Amino acid sequence: MPDSGLILDGVVIRRDGRTLVDISDRVAPGEVLTVMGPSGSGKSTLLSYVIGTLDTAFEAKGRVILNGSDITDLVPEQRQVGILFQDELLFPHLSVGENLAFGLRASVKGRAARREKIDAALEDIGLAGFADRDPETLSGGQKARVALMRMLLSGPRALLLDEPFSRLDTERRDQIRTLVFDQARAKGLPVLLVTHDHADADAAGGRLYQLG
């Protein structure tokens, strides 16, 4: 399938006449493309463009094509592109289980079926029985795993990672990194990783794209 994967076709993002991002590339399913650059170089801006939340202060052109369909003009919620930020951003007013339920596709119907799915997901990430916990009481590593699982449950077709490991301590970082990349490979998802940490790039093992 030459069309599968995430294609950035002539994506150019400018602000106040200055070009921040100029990229054309294809990320194959299961592949990781690491985008590196100093802070302020527009790494996160590129991700905003792909998920569809770019601020109108930017001018952007170019197409984003995912598995053969052009998603550039879709609203963010129809793009099926998952994103993880440096902060876990678990919704503080929802329990751990409700956070996962927020992510879980609506096509899984019925209270019991959804609950079962969420319990299984929690077990997958080693947090069985955590459904009713307040997310704020979790450790950093536990939160990161919940955030990852919340995103995976929404059935994304691509993964964007915005320095998601930089807040974790070294030991947890390797663990979470491996978990994320293994999941992406197993599900055949194209991954776009932005980071300024070379260790992330090395662990990702894919191609490197330098910005700025």
Next chain:
Amino acid sequence: MTSRCDTASARARFLPWAPLLTLAIMLGPVVAGVLGTLAPAFGYMPALGGDGITLNAFTMLFDWPGITRASVLSVTTGIAATLLSLLVVALICAAWSGSRAFRIIERMLSPLLSVPHAAAAFGLAFLIAPSGWIARATSPWLTGWDRPPDLLILQDPFGLSLIAGLVAKEVPFLLLMTLAALSQVRMRQARDTALALGYSPVTAWFKTVFPRVYAQIRLPVFAVLAFSMTVVDVSLILGPTTPPTLAVQILKWMNDPDLDMRFLASAAAVWQLVLVIGVLLLWGVGEIAIAWLGHRWVASGTRGGATRTIRAISLTAALLSASAIVFGILGLLVWSFAGFWSFPDLLPSAFTLKTWMRHALNLWPVITETLIIASVSTFVALLLTLACLEAEERHGLRPGTRALWLLYVPLIVPQIAFLTGLQTLAIFTGIDGNRMAVIAVHIIFVLPYVFLSLADPFRAWDVRFGHVARALGAGCDGVLWRVRLPMLLRPILTAAAVGFAVSIGQYLPTLLAGAGRVQTLTTEAVALTSGGDRRVISVYALSQTALALLPFAFALFIPAIVWRNRKGLRHA
């Protein structure tokens, strides 16, 4: 975030219009009211046979013997109350910000702010009256009085007690505005830098922080100035009587059964507006002069000192202004339960429920009316505010500084100047004197406060939560209802409480829009002034205070209960 939303629903199509609609609801009546005041002031009111342009009403106004005194009183009370409040606030921030005492002061702010003006004025009146608590506490051992002295302390001809009452209420308001401004300028850095250069703390604050803070609180200061010049309820309770302040005199003319007096009342309202504009301009000149002097003072490099003296003075001033309200309310409480209470006893000889029981039946319908008006106006204001803020988010309709001015228009244009005209218009269109009219007028004043209270927390919300929610498949509405509003529960309830308290405190708008037929706790309490029965007044003023405080308690406890297991929202 201004990312695209699905725009199919009717609600989504309405949203871009929300800011315009809000402005129309808030400013439409102000503009109409000012016009409705201007026309009869210049003799044009066809319904009363005035169809030419004349200056007769103004001639009548300036022939009235009290005009000079009433005008001077308006100007002096306004300027004195504003200057004093600003001075107390600036000194307390300069001398104490960052200290433990300051945090205690901060915590006392909300309850002090929510006490309605009328209740605070009654409280103060019962403290400083010749037979008030202060005289009782010092008699006869200090003063030698064994009966209340024949002194004109209350309603003194110079308006001093009126100024005191205004300062007690305006200090908490200006302090709150200053705190909000302080959190925006990086105060600590500037002050610490100056400290390291050898400046004393107070001088450091005034030289480095104050200019930037003042730039941020200018509009609230203008609002305080205009309000203090034209206040009616506080002036009825504490202000001079012969002649009263201009605003009170206008109300008297408005209430005159002789409808021809409306020409005079309108001319006086226009004159009041001119006075306010004049004083605002004068204040502007004062700002320039102070800025010039300030630059010279900074350039002089004097390091200052006297930190301890200024600390003591400022704390005393702040405590004095806070205790005027606290002890005032306490006094109301004692009076409302007082049996026989002779001078100079500090407490009544007996406590009784009689006053409360006797007025309970009359109180209920008034409380219900007050609650309905406050709830509906707050609800509408909250809805419009949220719609505006969400429109700002979705459609990038970001208001500039000029829009902030618009928000302050209803707070700066004197109530008496446009409500007079609004009532005149209402009478001849036959829509006056009902609850709806009162609610519509309350919204004008509730809206700015709700907006000012909610805008910062709403805008400070981390938009990445929204981005994550949308990447997970939630639409714009889903983000708003399922994520943003629940996370902002506490600031939303606080804004509602502020709006509620503002509505409850409204005197003139209720009186004029309701044509005296819509009775709230505030109009009833103020109407009791002339009777002078302290026990009954206390019952009404306390009920008014309780009603204004209650929503703040809700705003504190509801989030604490709903989010009891959500540590992440404890300080949101």
